[in-house]
Amino acid sequence: MSIKKISALFGFALLLTAKFNFAQELGILPQPESVKVLQGKFVFSGNTAIVDKESIFSIAAQEIKLLKKNRTGGLSNQLVFTRDASLKPEAYRLKILPEQITITASNKLGAFWAVQTLKQLAGTNAFKTKNTWVLPALEINDQPKFSWRGVHLDVSRHFFDIDYLHRFIDRLAFYKFNKFHWHLTDDQGWRIEIKKYPELTAKGAWRKLNNQDSACLKLATTNPDYRIPEKHFKMIDGEKMYGGFYTQEQVKELVSYAAGKGIEIIPEIDMPGHMQAATRLFPWLTSTGSVQKEKNFTDPVCPCKETTFEFAEHIFKEVAQLFPSKYIHLGADEVEKSSWKNIPECEALMKHENLKNIDEIQSYFVKRMEKYFHSLGKELIGWDEILDGGISPTATLMYWRTWVPTAPKHAAEKGNPIIMTPGEYCYFDAQQDSHSLQKVYSFNPVGFGLNESEQQYVLGGQANIWTEYIPSEQRLEYMLFPRMLAMSEVLWGHQQDFKTFSRKMDRQFTVLDAMRINYRFTDLKGFAENNVFLKSAYLNIEAPKNAVVHYTTDGSTPKISAPKYTKPIYIDKTQTIKAAIFGADGRMGDVFTANYVQTGYVDAVSLKNPKPGLNFSYYPKFYKAVNLISEADKTKTATTAAIEIPVEDKAGSFATRHQGYFYAAEDGIYSFFLRSDDGSVLKIQNKTLVDNDGMHFAIEKSAQIALKKGYHPFELLFLEGGGGYTLQLEYSLGASKRKAVSASDFVIE
Incomplete structure (x- = not known):
């Protein structure tokens, strides 16, 4: 082969590599299914003609026309919408040539997502007036993997007004989310106007400051994001009360606005539990006629009284008229069922309906409400507790309890549609650390033990955000971004490796700045605490x-x-x-x-007969702190190779202890990184090195120690308070990269 031919081939290979890298580095989030780089560029401006001959792409055409109004001057070129009925719903083809952009879709949603891709390509210019957009010539074929790409927002614990929710919808649309799960009621506040029961918002939407507010106000002394906005207070009967609600007209307008952004709003009225905002006003809804906190949660409404169903049906009739969504979310989670014990009406119901236990009372309520939803032309969604006592074949299950790992498989075996929202990956009210973004990006909605035939029942997933400790718009955005961007790519379904995603994130930060989003900056690294x-x-x-x-x-x-x-x-x-x-x-x-x-080096200890492994102890009991662990509660001991929990049927709450010796391969400064959910404490040489104790989401703590080569007494204590656990220990020596501890690092004597 000639030198010229070799050079030509090498140059072609470089060109292909450059095009591939350019396609990867465009910064489009979520990543399209395929991107082909072409030659040239398109200048989108005020002179760009919008051609929609079939007039079926209304929301996409309206979006691009509004964007065009903010541009000035430019070349005469055009953006053309065309229809291809063979494309799947939400799929699109986007071809950008110097003289024309062509968007091809089968319906208005696919075309709308194509417009969002154009905005992504425009970057910060998409949020500036007058600037033209210089778009690279490309050919994109794209479609989402999942039909349910949602974000949930709790507006009961802390309230977010209707103006902010419009901006919230805009941000969901920009990253191609298509569902907004609106958690409208809970113990702390009733947020939607119900004309049959005006007291629900006249009184139930307002409250005095509670212990969650007090925690926020304490944090606000050093972080202004925790301040409770004054606009959500008003004087009622001489008292300053916190709250707010949405009128039915506001709800209708927001639903219409969201539909124009490709987003379906799904309302949630949580019952039979989480209903204290209503039961305070109507105590006859409970089994005892009183309102109190039971063992774990507040008194639920009583499903053994016909008056309860009359109340619920009046509410859901009005809700169904406000929301065109095919779904209504019933909630049905965290129900204090013990309040139904020894109640004459419940005993009579169990006998009449042949119910065996109070779990089946819960199931009776859910199934009866589902029948009513069907009469309204709606389908029921419930949190995965609707499995308890038996689930109807037509209900949609929303999986969140990671400590019930069999729930998705159980639902899929019965043929129930599933929306994946496992807390470990999807609860964005969890505090963040340097691992949080990668954790979200590792979320696999069709995992969780589902085989290939069962995966068909997974509609998709969503991020959930609960607002007990999120009192302001600034704090909400801090908790959502940038994790929401990782979730958008997971649910659109064309993920790459996390390093590539991270590089795209670097481009997105300027876009988030342009949107004036109070996002969380990336962590600083290179040191321990x-x-x-x-x-x-x-x-x-x-x-x-x-x-x-x-x-x-x-x-x-x-x-x-x-x-x-x-x-x-x-x-x-x-x-x-x-x-x-x-x-x-x-x-x-x-x-x-x-x-x-x-400091100086810590001397190693001498061992006569070191053997691989660690001594493991298991304590199936709830503890709030590791110093409360009692040897009297120990039920299992074993030898583990490293940090493992060799217990098949783990208790809902438990503690563990790993003891032995850590082997330092050479003299040096060792950095240990301990990440856990809930508490953990690492001891080296019988002294606490890393204190990550207490009840909390997965967070990392770190510390260094100077060790002489040899064996050093090691102890790791861990608490699992309930709700799924994380326990990870990594270390590094000097400036080397950190790595997970392994069997080669530990011995016992």
Whole structure:
């Protein structure tokens, strides 16, 4: 082969690689099914003609026309909508050539998502007026994998007004979500006007500040995102009350607005539990006629009284008229069923309906309400507790309890549609750490033990956000973004590797800035929370590209006037360094703390007969802290290779202990990273090194210790409070990459 031919082939290969990389780095979220890079560019401007001859792409055409109004000048070119009935619902083809954009779809939804892709390609210019859009020539074939791509918002615990919800809908549409699950009622507030029962909003929508508000106000002293907006207070009978509600006219308008953005709104009126906002006003709804907190949850309504069904049917009749969605969400979760015991009406119902237990009373209520929903032309969705006592074959199950891993398979075996919302991946009210985004991105909606034939019942999934400790729009956005972007790519279904997604995220941050979203900045890395040094050290902060970091060396909270991080910080004394990313608008992200203490090496211990493994102990009891673990509660011991929990039938709440010796392969400073849900404590040399104790979502704590080569006493204590657990221990030596502990790291004697 000639040198010229080799050079030509090499050049062609480089061109293909460049095109492939360019396609991957476009920053479109969620990732399209396929992207082909063409030659040239298209300039979208005020002179671009919009051609929709069949007039079936109304919402897409309206969206692009509104965007066109904000552009000036430019070339005379056109954007053409065409129809191909063979394409699946929501699928589209997008071809961008220098003289014309062609959007092909079978319906208005597919065309609308194509327009969102154009906006994504425009980047920050999509949110600026007058600017033209310079779009690369491309050919995209795209369709979602899942038909249910949702985000849930609880507006009961803390209220979000109708103006904000319009912006919320815009953001869902931009990232191609198509369902908004609106949690409208709960113990803390009733948020939707019901004309049959005006008291529900006149009184049930308002409350005094509670313990959750107090927690937010305490946090607000150092973080303004926790402030409770004054606009949600009003004086009632001389008392300052918190709350708010939506009129039926506001609901209708928002439903219409969302439909124009490709989004279906699904209302949730949670019952029979989580109903204290109603039972306070109508105590006759409960079994005892009183309103109180039972063992775990508030008193539910009584499904053994006909008056309960009359009340519920009046409510759902009005709700059904407001929401064109085919679905209504009944909730039916976390029901304190013990309140139905020893109640004459319930005993009579059980006898009449041949019900064996109170779980079947719950099932009776759900199935009866489902029949009523069907009479209204609606289908029922319930949280996965609707499995308890038996599920009807037509109900849709929303899976959230990760500690009930068999629930999805149980539902699929019965042929019930499933929406995946497992808390471990999908609960965005969980506090974030450096692992959170990757955790969401690893979510597989068709996992959870489902075989290929059972996976067909999975409609998709959604992110859920509960607002007990989310009192403001700023805090809500901080908890949603950027995790919502990872979820959009998971549910659209054409995921790549997390590194590629992370690179695309770097492009998205400027877009989030343009949308004025209070997103969470990426974590600062390169250090533990508690660090040690021998004589001196350097703190080398790993920050996202183009991030501006300010820091202090006296332990005070950094401000934008604090020194800017430009090079590694020299450490030669015990001190505390705090650092934070600052946005272009001066907004400060999370504060990261690095404590430094001068130390010497810890000597290893001598072992006569070391053997691989760790001693394991199991305690099937609920503990709030590891120091409460009692040996009297221990029911199992074993030897494990590393950090494993060799118990097949784990209790709902339990504790564990791993004991042995950690082997330090050489003298050095070892960094340990302990991530858990719930509490955990790591001890080295019989002293606490990492304290991650307490009841909490999965978070990581870290610390360093200087170890001499050899064996060092090791103990790891862990608590699982209920709801699914995480327990991960990693370490690094010096500047090496961190890795998970393994069997080679541990011995017992």
